[in-house]
Amino acid sequence: MAKRRIDMYEYHQIIVQFRMGVSIRGIAKAGLASRVKAKEIFVVATEQGWLDTHNDMPSDEVLASFFNLAPSSPASQPSVLPYQKQITEWHQQGIQGSVIHAVLQRQHGFRGSYDAVQRYIKKIKDKSPTVSMILDFKPGECAQVDFGAGPSLIDERTGEVIKTWIFVMVLAWSRHQYAELVLNQNVETWLGCHRRAFEWFNGVPKKITIDNPKCGITKACYYDPVVQRSYREFAESYGFIISACPPRDPKKKGRVESGVKYVKNNFVPLREFHYLVVGNQELKKWVLETAGNRIHGTTREKPLTLFEVERVLLTPLPASPPECAVWEKVTLHGDCHVMYLKCRYSAPYKLVGQSLWLRATETTVRIFQDHVLVGVHPRLFKHGDKHTITEHLPPNAIAYCMRDSRWCLENAKKIGTYCEQVIQKLLNDSVVDYLRAAQGIIGLQKSYGNARLDAACRRALVFQSAHYQTIKGILKKGLEYAPLPEQEAFDELTETYTGGGRFCRNTSTLLQ
Numbered sequence: 001m002a003k004r005r006i007d008m009y010e011y012h013q014i015i016v017q018f019r020m021g022v023s024i025r026g027i028a029k030a031g032l033a034s035r036v037k038a039k040e041i042f043v044v045a046t047e048q049g050w051l052d053t054h055n056d057m058p059s060d061e062v063l064a065s066f067f068n069l070a071p072s073s074p075a076s077q078p079s080v081l082p083y084q085k086q087i088t089e090w091h092q093q094g095i096q097g098s099v100i101h102a103v104l105q106r107q108h109g110f111r112g113s114y115d116a117v118q119r120y121i122k123k124i125k126d127k128s129p130t131v132s133m134i135l136d137f138k139p140g141e142c143a144q145v146d147f148g149a150g151p152s153l154i155d156e157r158t159g160e161v162i163k164t165w166i167f168v169m170v171l172a173w174s175r176h177q178y179a180e181l182v183l184n185q186n187v188e189t190w191l192g193c194h195r196r197a198f199e200w201f202n203g204v205p206k207k208i209t210i211d212n213p214k215c216g217i218t219k220a221c222y223y224d225p226v227v228q229r230s231y232r233e234f235a236e237s238y239g240f241i242i243s244a245c246p247p248r249d250p251k252k253k254g255r256v257e258s259g260v261k262y263v264k265n266n267f268v269p270l271r272e273f274h275y276l277v278v279g280n281q282e283l284k285k286w287v288l289e290t291a292g293n294r295i296h297g298t299t300r301e302k303p304l305t306l307f308e309v310e311r312v313l314l315t316p317l318p319a320s321p322p323e324c325a326v327w328e329k330v331t332l333h334g335d336c337h338v339m340y341l342k343c344r345y346s347a348p349y350k351l352v353g354q355s356l357w358l359r360a361t362e363t364t365v366r367i368f369q370d371h372v373l374v375g376v377h378p379r380l381f382k383h384g385d386k387h388t389i390t391e392h393l394p395p396n397a398i399a400y401c402m403r404d405s406r407w408c409l410e411n412a413k414k415i416g417t418y419c420e421q422v423i424q425k426l427l428n429d430s431v432v433d434y435l436r437a438a439q440g441i442i443g444l445q446k447s448y449g450n451a452r453l454d455a456a457c458r459r460a461l462v463f464q465s466a467h468y469q470t471i472k473g474i475l476k477k478g479l480e481y482a483p484l485p486e487q488e489a490f491d492e493l494t495e496t497y498t499g500g501g502r503f504c505r506n507t508s509t510l511l512q
Contacts, residue, residue, distance in 0.1 A: 006033055006037065006067075008060050008063060008064060010032060010033070011041065011063050011067055012057070012060070012063065013032065014027055014032050014033060014038065014041050015041065015045050015050055015051070015057065015058075016057070017030075017032070018041075018042060018045055018051050019050075019051055019053055024038045024039050024042055041067075044066055044067075048066075079112070079116070080110075080112060080116050080117060080120045083104055083108065083110065084120065086104075087100055087104075087117065087120055087121065087124075088124055090103075091121055091124060097114070097117050097118050097121050098114065100117055100121075101114045101117045104117070135172075135252070135254075137172040137173050138173060138313075139173045139174070139306075139309055139310040139313045140173070140203070140205060140206060140310055140313030140314045140315070141172065141173065141205065141206050141207060142171075142172040142173075142205055142206065142207045142208070142209055142243075143169050143170060143171050143172060143197075143205040143207075143208055143209070144169070144170050144172055144208075144209045144210075144253040144255050144256035144259075145167075145168070145169045145170075145194075145208055145209070145210050145253075145256060146168055146210070146211060146253060146256045146257060146259075146260055147165050147166065147167055147168075147185055147213065147260075148165065148166045148168065148260035148261075148263070148264055149165065149166070149264070150163075150164035150165050150166040150181050150182075150264075150268070151164060151181075151268050151271070151273045151279070152164065152273070153273050153274060153275070153276060153279070154272070154273070154274055155274070156274055162183065163183075164181050164182065164183060164273075164276070164279075165181070165182050165183070165184070165185055166179060166180070166181060166182075166260060166263055166264065167179065167180045167181075167182055167189075167190075167193040167197075168256055168259045168260050168263060169193075169194070169197040169208075169256070170255050170256045170259040171201070171205065171307065171310060172205075172209075172255055173306065173310050174299075174303050174306035174307040174309070174310040175255065175259075175296050175298075175299060175303040175306065176201070176292060176303040176304060176306070176307035176310070177259050177287060177291060177303070178196070178197040178200040178201065178287070179259075179263050179267075179283050179284075179287055180193055180196065180197075180280055180283065181273075181276055181279045181280050181283060183276065185213060185214075185215055186215055187215045187228060187230050187231070187326045187328075188324065188326050188360075189215070190213070190215035190216060190231070191230060191231070191234050191324040191326070192324055194208075194234065194238075195321065195324060198238065198317060199317070201307075201311070201314060202311065202314070202317065203311065203314025203315055203316060203317060204238050204239060204240050204314055204315040204316075204317065205240060205314060205315070206240060206241065206315065207240060207241045207242075207243050208235070208240050208241070208242055208243065209243045209244075209245065209252065209253045209256075210242065210243070210244055210245070210253070211244075211245050211250060211253065212225065212244055212245065212247060214228075215228060215231070216228055216231045216242070216244070217231075217244050220244070220247045221247070222246045222247065225244040227242055227244070228327075229327040230325060230326045230327045230328075233325060233327070234322070234324065234325075237318065237322030237323075238315075238317075238318065238322065239315055239318075240315070262291065263283075263291075266290070266291070267283060267286050267290075267291075288304070291303065292304035292307075323361045323362070324361065324362065325359050325360065325361050326359070326360045326361075327357060327358070327359050328340060328357075328358045328360070329355055329356075329357060329358075330355070330356050330357075330358045330367075331353070331354070331355055331356070332347050332351045332352050332353065332354055332356055333352070334352055334353075336348075336349045336352060336388075336392050336393055336394075336397075337386065337388070338356060338358060338367065340358055340360060340365065341360075341383075342383040342384065343380040343381070343382070343383065343384070343385050343386070343387075344385070344386040344387070345358075345365050345367065345375065345377045345380075345386075345387055346375060346377075346387065346388040346389050346392040346393070347367045347374055347375045347392055348374055348375070348391075348392050349392060349393055349394045349397075351369060351374065354369070356368060356369055356374070357369075357370075360379065361379065362379065363378070363379050364376060364377065364378060364379055365377045365378070365379055365380075375389060375392065377389070403439045403442075404435070405427050405435065405438075408423050408427065408435070408438040408439060408442055409423055409424070409427070411442045411445075412424075412438075412442065414450070415442070415445055415450045415453055415454050416450060416451075416453070416454025416457070417454070418454050418455070418457040418458040418461060419441070419442075419450075419453060419454045419457045421457070421461060421466075422441060422457040422460065422461065422466045422471070423438050423441065423442070425466050426438045426441075426466065437467065437468040440468045440472075441453075441457075441468055441471055444456075444471065444472060444475060447475075448475045452475060452480050453471070453475070455480035455481055456471045456474040456475050456479075456480040457471060458480075459474055459479065459480055459482075459484070460474065462484055
């Protein structure tokens with residue numbers, strides 16, 4: 001067990017107790033010092049005559065000379081005292097303690113330990129207090145925004161635990177606040193919470209101070225932070241300035257930091273949360289009844305009382321609420337669609353592989369190449385849904401999509417009765433999808449005309465071979481108008497058209 005260091009005033013107190021007649025055991029029992037240390041002090045005090053009540057008490061300097069500044073024993077470690085100035089200078093230059101220790105050993109013959117150097121460096125740091133100042137704001141000048149970890153929602157039916165966050169916006173002058181429980185910290189939630197906060201205050205502060213969340217700042221920087229495009233557009237619409245704190249410096253928004261802690265420590269404990277809507281109703285009621293009517297520790301006023309003054313100095317809300325639009329960089333995939341929140345939206349096929357900008361609102365999704373609008377879609381919300389504009393697809397895909405079963409039947413009727421029968425036979429197959437074959441047969445009309453194609457279909461039906469390759473072969477050989485054979489020859493030709501396969505059944509054998 002490490003020995004407790006006795007301070008100078010405790011030496012003074014122990015000697016006073018000895019002068020009053022307290023024993024060594026009494027000193028130890030009172031916890032002023034151990035029995036060994038108390039005995040050591042008693043011996044020194046007796047030798048120096050300090051226990052005589054007729055003599056004055058020794059001064060602190062005298063006590064220090066006997067107890068604190070005694071010469072170190074030969075076994076003690078070498079001191080850094082001769083090198084303190086050099087160590088301090090190197091430390092201020094940002095040189096690491098291990099490097100300082102190595103240089104002292106190499107250049108100055110220092111034989112002390114690395115821990116001795118580190119202890120002195122820590123002592124230097126402890127002597128450098130952090131200095132700060134209180135930021136003052138005028139009414140309506142600023143609001144501070146932050147997220148904090150919220151309570152867990154417990155689904156009564158499944159028992160599932162759902163994590164939440166608390167969005168808090170605090171008016172810097174009055175300390176009146178808006179708070180909301182949310183399920184995520186994405187851009188859409190971030191903008192929506194801002195809108196509802198402004199409607200709660202019925203006005204907009206001139207400046208919003210934030211940390212560096214990804215939903216607001218895409219690149220944190222002390223001098224040139226990069227603001228999320230969606231948030232920048234939102235700020236322009238409502239007319240406020242975005243003030244991002246320097247990285248890792250949350251003190252610049254200390255009022256909302258305290259506001260988040262206050263919500264977490266005062267509202268959340270001893271409550272059960274099952275539904276987000278009910279939780280937010282309770283939270284808003286708490287803000288108005290409890291948080292808004294407390295005597296604030298700094299202002300010594302109720303936040304709602306000060307808010308009555310600040311309310312009229314906020315910027316009025318726009319006549320019509322601006323759209324909460326989310327901008328996101330997307331890539332057009334090989335299927336001519338981009339992905340946003342697990343839903344797919346089409347864009348022109350010539351842009352496949354390129355980076356595009358997607359702007360999503362509550363009702364629409366717009367896709368831009370640089371500043372050129374290339375696609376407008378209705379907003380989808382069900383995961384896996386897809387919206388495709390036909391003109392965005394390549395020509396061959398458009399042709400396939402446009403030439404469906406109905407198109408094939410309608411064009412087959414125009415060609416002739418036999419062609420229609422062939423197409424119906426192909427499309428009614430219960431095992432194989434013959435849509436491409438039907439499209440191919442209709443396409444032969446461009447090269448051979450309606451009459452020849454219908455005649456070829458008639459011949460294919462006679463030989464029970466209503467297939468694309470059969471009809472195309474008849475047309476290429478010019479056999480569509482050839483006379484149909486008698487029954488004996490018909491059987492022979494049928495074998496040519498449809499039989500002769502390696503695994504064909506021998507019907508004559510089956511009949512025997």
